[in-house]
Amino acid sequence: MPLPFLTADRAFDATDDDVALPFDDQDHDQWRRPYRPGPWRVGAAALILLLASFVLLAAMVIAFAGALPGAGVCIGIGSLMICAALRLLRIGAWVSRHGLRRVAFFSTTTLSWGQVKALRTVQQPVRWLGLPRTVQGQALVLVREGDEPLPLLTDHNADFLSRVEAFDRAADTVEAWGAEYGAAS
Template sequence: MPLTFLSAEHDAQSSPTDAPLPHGQPDSWRRPYRPGPWRVGGAAITLLLAAYLLISAVIIAAAGPPTGATVTALCAVASVTFALRLLRMGLWVSPRGLRRVGLFWTRTLRWRDIGEVRTVQQPVKWLGLPRSVQGQAVVIEPRQGEPLRPLVTDHSADFLNRPEPFERAADVLEAWAAEHRVEGGGRGR
């Protein structure tokens, strides 16, 4: 079973205009980068905890009351759901727009609503924590309204201590925006 949310469909040499993979949907959402080791490691530890919880639920069901086993099994299911959502977090693109997936929310912007996507030097959060460090961020300037939070940063869980993948992801995002963004009220997707 292919885990499409774990793979990047764009190599360093490919461009957003390349034909989609034969098994991919032409209008599907794609992540332009692979999840980083911090994100994958956190999900792996969470799944390990879920495995221990499931084993505990079986032992409790065999030795004790079923309510304790049910609560433990529900905690395991919640842990698995959290780990999968953690892996799904990030930025996704399609010909329809740009989608930012968080732990509890998802926000989608159509390309025609985006004024500019660019990489800037600015203070960024280290691994999403309150601590800020100087780094690079890919930011969106919408056509109307105030600028949004940075899309991706070089100090996020996907790119910490990985400058080359960050540069490739930033280039791919800027290329997608340049190709699909509607300039001045033309065609819409």
């Protein structure tokens, strides 16, 4: 079963390094994540899905025992766990011809390319795996007119921890989309 939120660009698998934009199929209207989800993110989602399977199995046992309200509660909890795992896999930066989208767990920020003043990679304190602890690292920040910079990607988040080359490729790809569709640098 294809999972479109897990698909990453195939340009990095190719040997041609001259491709600035990852998709040459002229179908830039769809929202795409220009990098693969990292092992920490996929592992956390897999663990949540594993726990959800146990909760749903418990719901089945409870339903066969005759306590339907308890089974309904377990089904609801299992469904919430599945939704949380899927949302966890969607977290990240998404690009299209229309703009840039930053997906967080509880919110989504969408900006047109005209609203993006600059995209640049900077050295700054970044959160380690999204936790309150900060470490010195790199971040791809989005600068908007009259607003503070918004970090899109960091080299210490769940997608790029211990994968510096992948962070560099993803940052370069997002910057290339911005340069192509109107974000000033």
